[in-house]
Amino acid sequence: MQLFIFKQCTSILKATQQKAATIRELVLGIKEVSDASIFHHTYQYFLKGHILEYTNDFAQWVGEALEEKTLSEHLSIIDPYTFDKISELRTRIVGVIKDYLGHFPEPRPALRGNEFYFNESATIIFPTGIVAHNLAEFLQALKYVDSSSIYYHFYEGRSRGIYGPDDFSTWLSDKADEKELSERLRHIDPFMYDIESMRRLIVQIVEQRVQKDMETL
Amino acid sequence: MIRLQDYTGISPKTDLQLIYRLSARLSRKRFLHINSTKSGGGVAEILNRMIPLLDGLGLVVRWEVIEGDQRFFTITKKIHNSLQGLQEEFTDDMWAYHYAVNEKNAKTLDLNADVIFVHDPQPVPLIRFRHSGLWIWRCHIDVSNPVENVWERVSAYAGKYDAAIFSVAKFAKQMSIDEFIITPTIDPLSEKNKDLTETEITEVADRFRIPRDKPILLQVSRFDRFKDPNGVVRAYRMVKKYNDCRLVLAGSSATDDPEGDAVIREVKEFAGNDPDIHTLLLPAFSDKDINALQRMATVVLQKSLKEGFGLTVTEAMWKGKPVIGGNVGGIPAQIINGVTGFLVNSEEGAAFRIRQVLNDPDMAKGVGENAKQYVRNHFLITRQIRDYLFVWYAMLNKGSTVMEL
Numbered sequence: 065m066q067l068f069i070f071k072q073c074t075s076i077l078k079a080t081q082q083k084a085a086t087i088r089e090l091v092l093g094i095k096e097v098s099d100a101s102i103f104h105h106t107y108q109y110f111l112k113g114h115i116l117e118y119t120n121d122f123a124q125w126v127g128e129a130l131e132e133k134t135l136s137e138h139l140s141i142i143d144p145y146t147f148d149k150i151s152e153l154r155t156r157i158v159g160v161i162k163d164y165l166g167h168f169p170e171p172r173p174a175l176r177g178n179e180f181y182f183n184e185s186a187t188i189i190f191p192t193g194i195v196a197h198n199l200a201e202f203l204q205a206l207k208y209v210d211s212s213s214i215y216y217h218f219y220e221g222r223s224r225g226i227y228g229p230d231d232f233s234t235w236l237s238d239k240a241d242e243k244e245l246s247e248r249l250r251h252i253d254p255f256m257y258d259i260e261s262m263r264r265l266i267v268q269i270v271e272q273r274v275q276k277d278m279e280t281l
Numbered sequence: 282m283i284r285l286q287d288y289t290g291i292s293p294k295t296d297l298q299l300i301y302r303l304s305a306r307l308s309r310k311r312f313l314h315i316n317s318t319k320s321g322g323g324v325a326e327i328l329n330r331m332i333p334l335l336d337g338l339g340l341v342v343r344w345e346v347i348e349g350d351q352r353f354f355t356i357t358k359k360i361h362n363s364l365q366g367l368q369e370e371f372t373d374d375m376w377a378y379h380y381a382v383n384e385k386n387a388k389t390l391d392l393n394a395d396v397i398f399v400h401d402p403q404p405v406p407l408i409r410f411r412h413s414g415l416w417i418w419r420c421h422i423d424v425s426n427p428v429e430n431v432w433e434r435v436s437a438y439a440g441k442y443d444a445a446i447f448s449v450a451k452f453a454k455q456m457s458i459d460e461f462i463i464t465p466t467i468d469p470l471s472e473k474n475k476d477l478t479e480t481e482i483t484e485v486a487d488r489f490r491i492p493r494d495k496p497i498l499l500q501v502s503r504f505d506r507f508k509d510p511n512g513v514v515r516a517y518r519m520v521k522k523y524n525d526c527r528l529v530l531a532g533s534s535a536t537d538d539p540e541g542d543a544v545i546r547e548v549k550e551f552a553g554n555d556p557d558i559h560t561l562l563l564p565a566f567s568d569k570d571i572n573a574l575q576r577m578a579t580v581v582l583q584k585s586l587k588e589g590f591g592l593t594v595t596e597a598m599w600k601g602k603p604v605i606g607g608n609v610g611g612i613p614a615q616i617i618n619g620v621t622g623f624l625v626n627s628e629e630g631a632a633f634r635i636r637q638v639l640n641d642p643d644m645a646k647g648v649g650e651n652a653k654q655y656v657r658n659h660f661l662i663t664r665q666i667r668d669y670l671f672v673w674y675a676m677l678n679k680g681s682t683v684m685e686l
Contacts, residue, residue, distance in 0.1 A: 072295050072298075074295065074296075074299055074667070074671070076461060076462075076463070076668055076671045076672065076675065077450065077461065077462035077463075078459065078460060078461055078462070079447065079450055079453035079460040079461070079462055081453065081454075081455045081456070081460065083451075100682050177425075177451065177609065179451065181450040181451055181453075183450055183462065184682070185682070186671070186675045186681070186682050186683075186684070187682065187683045187684070188299065188303075188671065188674070188683075188684050188685075188686055189683065189684070189685045189686070190298065190299060190302055190685070190686040192295075192298075193298075210293065210294060210295040212295055213295075
């Protein structure tokens with residue numbers, strides 16, 4: 065079994081100097097901003113450490129600042145992990161908004177001070193100093209590593225390079241010979257949990273496997 | 282002397298680990314901060330705490346303060362006000378004097394360093410005298426709605442820096458340089474935020490003659506109309522019909538604010554003879570008293586109509602209190618409505634949330650715990666040190682959005 069090196073990440077916000085007060089300005093911004101900005105407002109939504117009733121910053125702003133709940137529902141159902149490229153995700157978001165505007169009246173502008181600010185982030189990845197050599201150590205580490213490590217391996221792992229599975233399930237299937245356990249992690253809906261709830265769920269699933277292992281003759 | 286190790290178990294481990302890693306990469310490099318005062322105001326307060334911590338990390342840290350006369354500081358005060366949207370009169374002579382004083386300082390200050398953080402608009406023209414290093418303008422004030430021609434003058438200097446740092450995304454301005462967002466922070470080990478014993482809290486309550494016989498609503502702020510003290514009294518009266526409680530309005534004496542005395546008189550007059558309203562005028566350096574007041578409160582209010590970042594909100598959240606804040610300035614960056622506190626847009630909204638908190642102690646406790654955890658993860662001084670080093674490192678690796686250390 066090859067070891068699993070737990071890493072963690074920290075990000076810092078950068079302003080893009082682009083903002084939107086209306087839905088049309090939001091569309092314009094989504095078309096124009098960098099891939100890094102689209103990535104930040106969608107994939108990195110989970111870095112904020114809590115989930116409300118939305119799954120990305122665009123849906124949250126449309127729901128909260130424009131009070132356009134139907135559109136925010138349409139935006140929340142977009143799963144960024146099903147796109148191979150940011151450009152495809154960008155096109156989809158714009159398409160959903162345009163389709164909505166074709167059927168519903170134009171929303172009012174956001175109140176002053178509640179505009180959408182397009183940001184990007186810079187990220188530093190660094191080791192936690194924790195390494196797992198087997199499943200029991202892996203379980204122990206999952207319980208105590210910083211939440212940014214869970215984010216890095218479970219969420220960011222899916223969007224690294226080609227969009228694929230998270231780092232945990234990849235290690236379990238490819239290096240730890242735990243294909244069934246790996247499959248269970250791959251079937252978790254990432255949008256339904258904040259990071260700490262996600263940690264508890266993964267711990268619970270791995271713990272069941274370790275317990276079973278302990279009881280096997 | 283305070284050291285980074287003292288924050289172990291208080292700040293997130295990941296922040297401390299990254300600070301050590303970044304400072305190892307930047308070891309023996311020269312880090313210069315320049316501002317316009319050694320004491321008084323939030324910038325000096327945080328630098329006073331931060332400089333010794335950075336110094337202990339193997340960086341060569343200096344803090345320089347520009348010198349100016351009364352005329353200079355009158356001009357910079359007007360610049361400060363105008364950048365926050367207040368109309369002031371300016372002449373070309375005043376701008377020339379602002380530059381000339383900085384030019385004079387540039388001749389006496391040693392501006393050689395690897396990275397130079399220039400804080401706020403007073404010393405912003407120093408960029409004209411750069412010799413070497415990365416120059417970063419750290420803007421602590423809300424410049425989202427400035428008087429435009431004043432911003433044009435300031436941005437003519439700010440735009441020459443390598444990067445700028447603003448406190449909240451909506452405070453950032455359009456410039457063709459890198460702009461980072463770093464929120465202000467509090468120091469959990471300072472007098473204002475460190476843990477207090479029950480005896481210390483009781484001593485403060487007794488000294489201010491605040492009986493702890495019923496729930497305490499607290500607002501700590503300067504006596505300023507933008508902090509809406511009369512609105513807080515009205516919200517308290519709405520609550521009082523349903524829940525017995527006390528209201529404590531605590532603020533510093535506003536000797537430098539000509540309107541301050543008038544506002545205090547108004548508040549006292551408006552409060553009338555209600556024995557459950559306590560209006561406290563605190564002298565400067567009342568940090569420990571403020572700490573104790575926040576810790577004895579059941580609910581903390583910051584019902585501002587206009588606000589900068591609102592560090593009093595952060596302070597109360599760090600003490601695990603449910604905070605009800607106005608939906609303005611930097612307050613929404615701290616309060617996730619219903620999760621880490623409550624955002625309100627009216628006196629009625631404030632009254633309703635206070636009643637909810639007073640009637641559901643379990644919910645209030647949960648919100649307070651979330652608030653403390655949120656501050657721990659986002660608004661402690663160690664996070665700000667981490668981010669300053671991060672910006673420095675990111676600027677040395679310009680163009681990279683992901684860096685591995």
